[in-house]
Structure formats: C-alpha cells, structure tokens
Amino acid sequence: MDAEADGGEYIVCEGERGDGVYFIWEGEAEVFRSITGDEESHTEFQLKCYDYFGYSTSTYIHHANVIALSKLTCLVLPHEHCSLLQKKSIWSTDKSLETCLSMESILNLEPIEVDIFQGINLPDAPKSERVFGGLLIGQALAAASKTVDFLKVVHGLHAYFLIGGDFDEPFIYEVHRLRDGKSFATRRVDAIQKGNMIFTLLASFQKEEEGFDHQEATMPAVPPPGMLWPMEEVHESFLTNPLLPRTYRNMVATGKYIPWPIEIRFCEPSTSTYGIKSPPSLRYWLRAKDKLSDDQALHRCVVAYASDLIFLNVSLNPHRRKGLETISASLNHSMWFHRSVRADDWICFVIYSPVANNARGFVSGQMFDRKGELLVSLTQEGLIRKDRSPNPPVTSKL
Numbered sequence: 589m590d591a592e593a594d595g596g597e598y599i600v601c602e603g604e605r606g607d608g609v610y611f612i613w614e615g616e617a618e619v620f621r622s623i624t625g626d627e628e629s630h631t632e633f634q635l636k637c638y639d640y641f642g643y644s645t646s647t648y649i650h651h652a653n654v655i656a657l658s659k660l661t662c663l664v665l666p667h668e669h670c671s672l673l674q675k676k677s678i679w680s681t682d683k684s685l686e687t688c689l690s691m692e693s694i695l696n697l698e699p700i701e702v703d704i705f706q707g708i709n710l711p712d713a714p715k716s717e718r719v720f721g722g723l724l725i726g727q728a729l730a731a732a733s734k735t736v737d738f739l740k741v742v743h744g745l746h747a748y749f750l751i752g753g754d755f756d757e758p759f760i761y762e763v764h765r766l767r768d769g770k771s772f773a774t775r776r777v778d779a780i781q782k783g784n785m786i787f788t789l790l791a792s793f794q795k796e797e798e799g800f801d802h803q804e805a806t807m808p809a810v811p812p813p814g815m816l817w818p819m820e821e822v823h824e825s826f827l828t829n830p831l832l833p834r835t836y837r838n839m840v841a842t843g844k845y846i847p848w849p850i851e852i853r854f855c856e857p858s859t860s861t862y863g864i865k866s867p868p869s870l871r872y873w874l875r876a877k878d879k880l881s882d883d884q885a886l887h888r889c890v891v892a893y894a895s896d897l898i899f900l901n902v903s904l905n906p907h908r909r910k911g912l913e914t915i916s917a918s919l920n921h922s923m924w925f926h927r928s929v930r931a932d933d934w935i936c937f938v939i940y941s942p943v944a945n946n947a948r949g950f951v952s953g954q955m956f957d958r959k960g961e962l963l964v965s966l967t968q969e970g971l972i973r974k975d976r977s978p979n980p981p982v983t984s985k986l
C-alpha cells in the first residue's frame with residue numbers, strides 16, 4: 589500500500605500506533621517531537637527519497653511526528669508482512685527459524701565471540717544412535733564460511749570425528765584463521781563439547797578463477813528422480829513387506845518416523861534392509877526439501893551435511909547376512925567441490941567402496957548434477973564392526 593501527503597501534512601503522528609515500515613518514494617519530510625504539549629516542538633532531522641521509518645511490529649507507538657515538506661509519497665509495508673525484510677541465510681541468526689525444521693534452521697549458528705559460534709542439535713531433528721556426523725561437518729563449515737571473505741567459497745575440506753557427540757549439549761565451534769591469501773583462505777574449526785574436542789575440520793576457500801577445464805568422469809545411466817519412489821513411500825512399504833523380519837516391521841510400525849530434511853530417491857531398490865549381500869556400490873538422488881536462498885556457502889554446507897547420511901554403510905553391503913547386527917561410525921570425511929552446487933536441485937550421488945579391512949570401511953563418491961557435470965568428489969573412512977551386544981547403548985564419552 590502507499591501513503592501520500594502534501595507539504596505541511598502529517599504522515600504519522602507521535603503517540604499513534606505504528607502500522608508498518610514507510611519507505612519514502614518521492615519527496616522530503618521532517619521528523620519532529622513535541623517537547624511540552626503542543627506549543628514547543630523540536631525538529632530532529634529531515635528524511636529524503638529512499639529513507640525509511642516506522643515499526644515492523646503492531647505494538648509500537650510512534651515516538652515522533654513526520655510531516656511532509658513537499659508532496660510526499662511513501663510505500664508502506666504493513667507490519668504483518670514485515671518478516672519479508674528478514675534475511676534467510678546462514679549469515680542470519682533469526683530465532684524464528686528454530687520453529688521449523690529447514691536446512692537453514694539446522695545449520696543456524698549463534699555468534700558467541702569473535703570466531704566462536706554455537707550450534708545445537710534441534711530437539712525435533714531426526715536422530716540415530718550417534719550425533720549425526722553430517723551435522724558437525726555442515727555446522728563447522730558454516731562457522732568457517734562466516735569468517736572468510738564472501739567472494740571465496742570452500743573448495744576442499746577434511747574432517748576427523750574424534751569422540752561421539754552429546755545430543756543435549758551445544759556444539760561450540762572455534763574457528764582458527766590459518767591463512768588469508770589473495771585467492772585462497774584456510775580455516776581450521778574445532779568443535780568442543782564440555783571442554784573436549786569432539787571433531788575437527790580443515791577447510792580451504794578460493795575466489796572464482798578462469799582455468800583449464802576437463803571432465804573424464806561420466807555419470808552412470810540412472811532413472812531420473814521423477815521416476816523413482818520417495819523415501820517416505822519406501823518406508824511405508826516396509827510395514828507390509830513380507831520379506832522383512834516381523835521384528836523389523838514392528839519396529840517400523842511403532843517407531844516415530846521423522847522425515848529427513850533431505851529428500852532421497854534410490855536409483856535401484858536398496859537390499860541392505862533385507863540383510864542380503866550386495867555389491868559395494870549405491871546410487872541415489874538427493875536434494876534439500878526446502879528451497880534455499882541463493883548463497884553458495886549455504887548450498888555447500890547443505891551438501892556437506894547430506895553427504896554423510898548414506899555413505900559409509902555401502903562398505904557393509906558385501907558382508908550383509910540375515911541376523912547380522914553391525915555398528916558403524918564415520919571416522920574421517922573429505923570433500924572437493926569442483927563447481928557451484930545447488931543443494932535444492934537433484935544431485936546424483938554415486939558411491940563405491942573399493943576396500944574394507946581392519947574394521948574400517950572405505951568409501952568414495954561422486955556427485956553429479958542432472959546434466960552429468962561432476963560437482964563434488966568425496967571419500968570417507970569409518971569404523972565398521974559386528975555388533976557384540978544386541979542393543980548397545982551408545983553414550984557420549986564426554
């Protein structure tokens with residue numbers, strides 16, 4: 589909506605309830621406050637084109653009068669739409685994000701001190717037995733990104749998971765500025781809980797630069813995501829699938845299913861649930877469920893988060909058999925970003941495990957966009973063991 593006034597007319601009056609934020613589109617105005625009653629008044633300053641005033645919430649009362657000095661046109665953003673003015677990006681620490689489970693809320697960090705940030709495991713986020721490694725990678729990378737010149741984006745990262753995290757304690761991310769060069773910048777981020785370093789990440793950032801270009805890797809021929817089942821439907825089918833043990837089906841039926849913020853579509857039916865041996869490879873499409881703001885740093889953090897979801901367990905495929913219970917935990921994780929990514933568009937994750945030995949599985953992966961361009965290369969090494977106890981309680985060592 590807009591508001592108009594001629595020279596000398598009041599556009600807002602002191603003591604009146606504010607109805608939104610006013611942006612001056614044309615003309616000039618004067619701000620003044622009454623000092624005692626109506627007689628004395630006191631000019632504060634003048635407003636010109638593109639200046640703005642007013643309040644974004646309906647409870648505020650104007651503390652000054654605004655009078656048009658000439659013909660004045662203001663565009664008014666009513667307070668009920670003022671949330672549009674809030675930034676939606678990992679650079680914002682908007683508290684309202686905590687109410688909905690979007691990727692931006694999961695990666696949201698609170699600045700505590702210079703180069704120190706705090707992240708949490710949202711209570712309503714999906715959980716497994718351990719604090720999800722991808723959460724630590726995504727939040728630590730977000731912390732590092734906040735300390736780097738915005739023209740530089742992450743191109744490589746290497747992380748180590750040192751101790752299992754505690755779901756109920758905040759993660760404190762300490763960023764160490766190792767180097768700031770003209771083209772590159774390097775950061776180390778340590779994640780601390782109760783005084784213990786649980787995770788550490790090294791990340792290198794680079795400015796965009798013209799250079800040599802080739803791609804030998806080719807995306808395998810896979811069905812497009814639109815032709816494949818959403819994970820939710822696969823999950824529902826477990827309830828009635830007679831191939832699955834009854835105990836497993838009961839667990840699916842009674843367990844609370846919390847949808848992931850990442851949508852996943854397997855390119856071929858996954859047999860891992862059935863306890864059947866299969867080759868050490870997997871291909872699936874993934875993307876963030878929510879639309880993300882255009883912030884390349886955010887997109888890379890979301891891809892980093894998602895990359896740890898279904899990766900290491902591919903190394904268990906050739907060892908699966910009925911009744912075999914396993915424990916697994918990511919030990920380290922490396923990523924190389926070759927190109928810009930859009931985490932809210934489909935990405936094909938092609939995983940292969942060339943070796944497992946000494947209770948460690950090794951996986952390597954490639955992520956392609958829908959055109960077949962290689963976006964990211966990844967590797968991970970993780971602990972894979974036969975479970976010694978039927979239901980091992982995984983507790984934090986902090």
Ligand SMILES: CCCCCCCCCCCCCC(=O)SCCNC(=O)CCNC(=O)[C@H](O)C(C)(C)COP(=O)(O)OP(=O)(O)OC[C@H]1O[C@@H](n2cnc3c(N)ncnc32)[C@H](O)[C@@H]1OP(=O)(O)O
Nearest residue numbers: 714716718720721749750751752848917918973974975976
């Ligand atoms: C989108 C939604 C996301 C959220 C949903 C996610 C779902 C998807 C999930 C995706 C998941 C993605 C992947 C992720 O996110 S995994 C999460 C990220 N990774 C980690 O948290 C690993 C952190 N690192 C460590 O915990 C340590 O470095 C480890 C443990 C690796 C080594 O440290 P250490 O050298 O000290 O270890 P240890 O060898 O002495 O053993 C440690 C303990 O384990 C017991 N133990 C040993 N062997 C067995 C056995 N065979 N059966 C049963 N228990 C066994 C053993 O008794 C001992 O306990 P205790 O005696 O000390 O009490």
